[in-house]
């Protein structure tokens with residue numbers, strides 16, 4: 001069985017505090033986009049075998065898809081093994097939840113293949129053991145994620161919107177970004193309620209202008225290319241542009257395909273990882 005596993009972007013990302021165990025408390029509006037990993041899952045004879053077309057992705061117990069498969073094999077005491085083939089299109093370590101979406105895909109596929117009759121809630125519970133973004137990746141669409149990302153509220157489906165994704169050739173560690181964030185130095189927090197209101201009213205122009213990711217305060221200081229890409233997107237008439245997650249991918253929302261295409265071609269002149277997609 002092959003599952004299309006979509007990437008996500010953050011229409012906003014706010015950090016509102018810290019838990020005693022050091023995890024940050026978040027409020028994020030998440031949105032899936034039409035950039036997919038294709039994950040093929042089938043019954044195997046023994047153990048968990050992972051194959052991936054990208055060498056930077058670990059094909060062992062560190063792979064998020066492996067972790068999801070192991071949790072399910074153990075929980076349901078399944079004797080046979082499972083073979084997982086990840087055809088990766090989503091850039092790795094990009095702020096687009098590539099690993100989380102693969103894990104979500106494996107959970108859904110194994111639910112079908114082994115006829116486990118798990119509800120969405122059951123699958124989300126297993127997903128959370130793999131990572132905080134996995135429960136969201138199981139539901140997809142437009143959602144508010146709170147807590148460490150696991151408390152989800154489904155929002156009105158975001159109107160289909162053209163979007164350009166551009167990943168600069170830098171690697172950013174999620175742990176370092178959160179570690180360097182000083183809560184009292186955040187200059188602008190997103191107005192999450194207003195953003196949700198604008199999603200409800202389908203006011204995409206106003207929404208795009210209100211998008212804020214507080215983690216940009218950390219990453220832009222260190223990697224000015226993130227701001228440069230945001231500015232190019234604005235020059236090319238993006239309704240708004242923002243870094244996704246802990247970066248470094250930047251996305252822009254556009255009024256129509258023609259505008260998005262112009263921006264896509266401009267960015268392709270100097271970046272390898274640029275994608276023209278739609279919100280799902």
Ligand code: ATP
Nearest residue numbers: 062063064092093094095096097098099100102245
């Ligand atoms: P998030 O937005 O959830 O923070 P991300 O897009 O920044 O995720 P991933 O693409 O999930 O980051 O990759 C983070 C790290 O996880 C990579 O460095 C990679 O080595 C490892 N990894 C484990 N499993 C996978 C997978 N299935 N796909 C991609 N990376 C994986």
